[in-house]
Amino acid sequence: MNYFFHILIMIAIYLILTLSLNLLMGFTGLFSLAHAAFYAIGAYISTLLMVKMGFNFFLTLPLAILGAMILAVIIAIPSLRLKGDYFLLSTLAFQIIVFSILYNWISLTRGPYGIPGIPKPRIFGFEFKEIPQYLILAGSIALLISLIFKRIYFSPFGRVLKSIREDEIVANALGKNTTKFKISAFIISGGLAAIAGSLYASYVTYIDPTSFTLDESIFIISIIIIGGAGNFKGPLIGTIIMIFLPEILRFLRIPDTIAANMRQIIYGLLLIIFMRIRPQGILGEYKFE
Amino acid sequence: MIRTNKVSKFFGGVKAVDNVSITFYDGKINGLIGPNGAGKTTLFNIINGFLKPDEGEVYLNDLRIDQLYPYQIAQLGIGRMFQDTRILGKMTVLENVMLAYKKQTGENPWKLFFLNNKVKKEEALIKEAALKWLKFVGLEDKINTYAENLSYGQQKLLTLARLLTAGSDILLLDEPTAGVDPGMIPIILKLLRNLVNEGKTIILIEHNMTVVLEICDWVYFMDEGKIVCWGLPSEVLADQKVKEAYLGLRMIIFW
Numbered sequence: 001m002n003y004f005f006h007i008l009i010m011i012a013i014y015l016i017l018t019l020s021l022n023l024l025m026g027f028t029g030l031f032s033l034a035h036a037a038f039y040a041i042g043a044y045i046s047t048l049l050m051v052k053m054g055f056n057f058f059l060t061l062p063l064a065i066l067g068a069m070i071l072a073v074i075i076a077i078p079s080l081r082l083k084g085d086y087f088l089l090s091t092l093a094f095q096i097i098v099f100s101i102l103y104n105w106i107s108l109t110r111g112p113y114g115i116p117g118i119p120k121p122r123i124f125g126f127e128f129k130e131i132p133q134y135l136i137l138a139g140s141i142a143l144l145i146s147l148i149f150k151r152i153y154f155s156p157f158g159r160v161l162k163s164i165r166e167d168e169i170v171a172n173a174l175g176k177n178t179t180k181f182k183i184s185a186f187i188i189s190g191g192l193a194a195i196a197g198s199l200y201a202s203y204v205t206y207i208d209p210t211s212f213t214l215d216e217s218i219f220i221i222s223i224i225i226i227g228g229a230g231n232f233k234g235p236l237i238g239t240i241i242m243i244f245l246p247e248i249l250r251f252l253r254i255p256d257t258i259a260a261n262m263r264q265i266i267y268g269l270l271l272i273i274f275m276r277i278r279p280q281g282i283l284g285e286y287k288f289e
Numbered sequence: 290m291i292r293t294n295k296v297s298k299f300f301g302g303v304k305a306v307d308n309v310s311i312t313f314y315d316g317k318i319n320g321l322i323g324p325n326g327a328g329k330t331t332l333f334n335i336i337n338g339f340l341k342p343d344e345g346e347v348y349l350n351d352l353r354i355d356q357l358y359p360y361q362i363a364q365l366g367i368g369r370m371f372q373d374t375r376i377l378g379k380m381t382v383l384e385n386v387m388l389a390y391k392k393q394t395g396e397n398p399w400k401l402f403f404l405n406n407k408v409k410k411e412e413a414l415i416k417e418a419a420l421k422w423l424k425f426v427g428l429e430d431k432i433n434t435y436a437e438n439l440s441y442g443q444q445k446l447l448t449l450a451r452l453l454t455a456g457s458d459i460l461l462l463d464e465p466t467a468g469v470d471p472g473m474i475p476i477i478l479k480l481l482r483n484l485v486n487e488g489k490t491i492i493l494i495e496h497n498m499t500v501v502l503e504i505c506d507w508v509y510f511m512d513e514g515k516i517v518c519w520g521l522p523s524e525v526l527a528d529q530k531v532k533e534a535y536l537g538l539r540m541i542i543f544w
Contacts, residue, residue, distance in 0.1 A: 151402070156395035156412070159380070159388050166377035173337060173371075174389050174455060175363035176396070184398055230379070286379055 002131045009135050009203060011243050012142035013196050018223045018235040019149045020192035025221070026229030026286055027158060028185045029165030033217045034075065034091035037098035038190040040212030041068045042197025044102060044109060047118050047207055057121035057202050064198045065191040072190030076183045095214055102209040114208025118201050138199055145192060149232060152188075161185055162230075165286065222267055226274050228284020237282050242267075290315050291336060291367075291459060291492070296345035296355075297514075298331055305331040306342070307514035313459075318481060318491045320505030320522060322498075324534050328514040329494045330372060333461050336492075337369045338362040349459075364391070368457030372464050372494070374444040378437030382428055385436050385447055386419040389455040415454075422450040425480070427473070442469045449477065459490045466500055478504050498526060510534075 017039060024030045045064040049055040055063075079090035102109050109115065121128045121137060128137045152158040163171040164178050171178050201207045219242070227238015245266065249259045279287040291313045298306040306328045313319040321329050334340040336347055338359035347355040354362055363369070377385050393415065395401045395408035423429050426446040431439065436447060445468055452460060465481075466474045481491055481504060495501050501508060501522050508525040510517050512534050518525055525531055 148402075152398070155401050155408070156387075156393040156415075157398045157401050159384055160396055162380050162384070163377050163388050166379055167375055169339065169359075170371075170375050170377060171388075172339075172359040173363055173369045174451070175360050175391060176388075177358075177360045181396075188398060 005131045005135045007243060007247060009131070009138045011239055012135070012138035013200050013203070014220070014223065014239045014243055015142045015236060016145050016196040016199070017193055017220050018227070018239050019145055019232070020189045020196070021220050022224055022229055022235050023149070023152065023161070023185050023189045023192070025224050026231070026234070026284070027152075027161040027165060028182055029286075030182065030185070031088050031221070032091040032186075032189070033088060033214065033221075034095040034098070035189075035193055035220050036212045036214065036216035037095045038068045038072070038193035039197040039200070039216065039220075040098055040102060040209070041071060041190075042194025043201040043207050043212070044197070045194070046198035047115050047201045048108070050119055050202070051115060051117065056123075057119070057198070058123055061195065061198050064194045068194035068197075069187045069191040072187040073183070076186040080179055080182045080186065092214070095217055099209055099213060102212065109209070112208060112210075114206055116206045118205045118207065120205070121202055134203055138203070141195060141199060145195065146232065148192075153232065157181075157184075219267070222271055224281070224284075225288065226270055226281055228281025228286075229288070230285035231283070234281050234284040241282075290350055290490070292348045293332075293336070293342075294346045294348070296332075296335060296342045296347060298328075298335060298340060299343050304514045306335065308345070309511075309514070309516055310345075311509060311516055313490065313492050314507070315490045316485060316488055317506040318485055318493055318504055320501050320508035321492060321494050321511060322496070322501060322508060322525070322531075323511035323517075326513075327511040329511055330463060331514075332511070333369065333463060333492075333494065336362075337367055337461060363455075363457070366458040367461065368452045368455050368459065369461045370448050370452050370463055370465055372467075374441065374448050376436040376439070376444045376447055379435055381433050382423065382436055382439070382447060383416070383419060383432040386423055386450050386454050387415050389451045390415045390418060391455060419450070419454050422453045425453075426450045442473070445469050446473065453484075458488075459492070460484070461492050463494045464496060465493070466495070466497060474500070502526065 017035065021032065021035045024032050042064040045067045046057065046060040049060040049063060050057060075090070075094045079087050082090060103111050105111065128134045160171060160176050160181050163176065164181060168178050223238040223242045224235055226241065227236065228234025246259070246263045249262055254262060274281060293309055293311050296306055296309045297304065309332065323329055331340065335342050335355065338357055342355055346353055349365055349367065354365065394404060394411050401408055420429065423432060426449055428443060428446060428450065436444065439447060445465065449465060466477060469477065478500065485491055493505065505522045508522045509519045510525050510528070510531050517530050518528050
């Protein structure tokens with residue numbers, strides 16, 4: 001049963017990541033390759049504050065969000081003046097820089113050795129130690145973020161983001177400062193991704209930079225492309241499928257070394273098939289062109 | 290009042306707008322006519338900030354606006370209807386129109402969560418305003434369909450409802466009646482007249498000369514980037530240069 005709960009926890013964490021990226025990709029129509037970087041920033045800020053300074057998890061959470069948001073501002077202001085592909089390239093650069101710093105700043109992050117012994121969240125003497133308890137925590141946070149997402153979806157703010165995706169010139173002609181809105185979306189998206197990072201770090205209790213590579217960014221993008229962008233159900237179904245899929249391979253008794261490669265091949269194939277025959281994903285409202 | 294002073298815009302070697310000094314007066318329907326490629330739409334793009342003029346200035350009353358961003362110009366009360374409808378396809382008809390409402394508190398993500406009640410009350414007002422105009426253009430039973438599923442004429446009406454919900458004082462209309470159901474045209478024209486009577490200013494690009502004659506207070510005729518002549522609609526349409534441009538050889542070749 002714990003094995004099943006473990007998968008549900010991973011779904012909750014990835015749901016936070018996909019919903020936050022959906023704010024950029026699905027709402028605003030901006031592709032970002034830097035989502036794993038924000039995920040990493042959340043994980044590392046929480047971890048370092050807990051391990052080195054003995055902070056409580058729930059205190060590190062807002063600081064992780066804040067840290068990711070500040071970094072989002074730093075990258076957003078120069079890059080969002082760029083258009084289309086150039087924006088994508090600048091997020092790629094940001095992703096690589098963050099990874100390199102985590103990998104090479106050994107005195108702070110221990111680089112490739114990673115940081116072990118991350119404590120579990122603890123509140124009023126209660127520790128989220130066992131897997132079912134952690135599921136309640138991760139599930140509640142994922143639910144909260146889903147509600148925030150829903151509020152944005154049906155709000156004037158979300159409406160402007162969608163109009164930028166549909167036709168930025170019209171949004172401008174209607175008096176919307178689209179650059180400002182894109183920066184806001186980028187900041188919120190980064191801040192929410194950091195929450196997933198904090199949750200992940202204190203769940204697995206060990207992090208190293210290889211969990212936050214460019215591949216991870218691409219994986220999160222794939223979830224949205226396969227599930228569908230723009231609404232809530234698309235990212236949800238995408239997350240469930242993409243997290244469950246490798247587990248099915250496990251049941252087929254394929255050896256781990258082959259399964260790892262198989263997984264990459266299947267992800268790749270799925271992406272090609274979806275882009276080709278169903279560019280709006282399984283339940284999305286928006287087609288990628 | 291919108292005034293351009295010796296405005297020019299070049300695309301490569303072509304002078305799309307050539308030394309145009311023109312004044313669009315408040316409380317009037319100002320017609321802007323001329324053959325295809327005369328530079329009318331380019332002039333619109335300069336007025337609402339999508340293009341920066343290579344020479345000259347644009348003023349709103351006494352405020353110079355040609356260095357502002359398009360969204361700032363829109364916030365000053367200059368609204369624009371595009372020639373190609375430019376609807377937001379994957380948004381519902383209602384969303385398309387509600388988007389246009391000016392100064393929405395809920396557009397600020399922090400206020401959205403911390404002033405939730407204020408945002409909700411305001412949303413109700415915005416929805417009411419949007420529904421009023423959607424009903425006016427006859428799209429009230431389509432509010433939940435994606436805008437891309439409307440016919441061309443309906444999309445045009447949608448952009449009209451969008452513009453009216455924005456509540457701009459100066460309306461730049463690029464062929465508002467093109468492709469619209471003929472039964473709808475007199476209603477739109479009556480609306481435009483009412484808007485002007487309420488104090489709004491309309492600048493209208495129009496190819497349908499019956500419409501121009503019927504509704505415009507003042508007409509500018511533009512050809513090859515220049516303002517060739519201006520005056521009352523009946524005078525301008527009777528002008529020899531206008532007749533040549535519209536009926537002469539050049540247009541026959543063009544067709």
